[in-house]
Amino acid sequence: MDAAPAAGHPRSSGHSPAASIRTRVTIPLRFPDGYEVSADAVTFHGLSDGEEHVALVLGDPAPAPAPLVRLHSECLTGDVFGSARCDCGPQLREAVERIAATGGVLLYLRQEGRGIGLYNKLDAYALQDAGLDTYDANTALGLPEDGRDYTAAAQMLTALGIGELDLLTNNPDKARQLRDLGVPVRFVRPTGVFATDSNVRYLHAKAERTHHTIALPGQAGPGTVSTLAG
Ligand SMILES: Nc1nc2c(ncn2[C@@H]2O[C@H](COP(=O)(O)OP(=O)(O)OP(=O)(O)O)[C@@H](O)[C@H]2O)c(=O)[nH]1
Numbered sequence: 001m002d003a004a005p006a007a008g009h010p011r012s013s014g015h016s017p018a019a020s021i022r023t024r025v026t027i028p029l030r031f032p033d034g035y036e037v038s039a040d041a042v043t044f045h046g047l048s049d050g051e052e053h054v055a056l057v058l059g060d061p062a063p064a065p066a067p068l069v070r071l072h073s074e075c076l077t078g079d080v081f082g083s084a085r086c087d088c089g090p091q092l093r094e095a096v097e098r099i100a101a102t103g104g105v106l107l108y109l110r111q112e113g114r115g116i117g118l119y120n121k122l123d124a125y126a127l128q129d130a131g132l133d134t135y136d137a138n139t140a141l142g143l144p145e146d147g148r149d150y151t152a153a154a155q156m157l158t159a160l161g162i163g164e165l166d167l168l169t170n171n172p173d174k175a176r177q178l179r180d181l182g183v184p185v186r187f188v189r190p191t192g193v194f195a196t197d198s199n200v201r202y203l204h205a206k207a208e209r210t211h212h213t214i215a216l217p218g219q220a221g222p223g224t225v226s227t228l229a230g
């Protein structure tokens with residue numbers, strides 16, 4: 001079944017305007033589990049939404065026929081604080097290592113809360129604690145279920161000289177939007193599914209409402225359960 005666009009979803013189509021590289025600087029990354037890798041952090045001029053998105057170039061993307069790319073939307077609570085309410089932190093950690101292994105790019109997109117911002121996301125969490133799922137909580141606040149537009153991501157990839165790519169995601173909307181923007185996505189490669197007692201309801205909602213390729217106990221799907229705590 002085709003995934004229906006989320007309510008209030010922005011539409012991307014056609015090619016995006018050009019952006020250019022502003023700065024490229026090497027950063028040694030050290031993760032709490034001891035994994036270390038060097039990344040080039042790249043900033044840009046001319047991104048369509050004016051946000052400070054950053055690319056991490058890992059390894060050498062050039063030799064790969066289709067470098068591995070992840071569009072990772074910002075999640076302060078998961079990426080930085082280690083929140084178990086979502087799967088963002090483990091997905092980010094996994095993506096950096098998988099991309100570095102073959103050469104590719106992680107775009108860290110400043111789209112906190114699927115584009116609604118941190119304060120609104122925390123308001124939505126409060127509504128989820130009262131019983132709403134992750135999408136209904138957004139709409140109850142008068143906000144889109146998923147407000148993300150990947151035009152700036154397409155601009156970043158073009159500025160980096162990335163042509164055909166493999167996309168690391170379980171979210172069909174990311175590949176759909178990139179292709180609509182003229183980015184040649186060769187294969188979609190699933191990310192791990194990092195289920196915990198605290199995020200399993202959220203993951204079920206992503207699988208059922210927006211057709212993420214996530215397989216969870218009691219629900220069939222093509223994804224892989226990498227970790228199931230509890
Ligand atoms: N509004 C809202 N945003 C959330 C919630 N939980 C996580 N997020 C945000 O959802 C986004 C998840 O980003 P990603 O992991 O890149 O996207 P995804 O749609 O899960 O797709 P893939 O991980 O690529 O499969 C981040 O911006 C989080 O801040 C929630 O309950 N409500």
Ligand SMILES: [Zn+2]
Pocket residue numbers: 075077078079086087088089
């Ligand atoms: Zn998160």
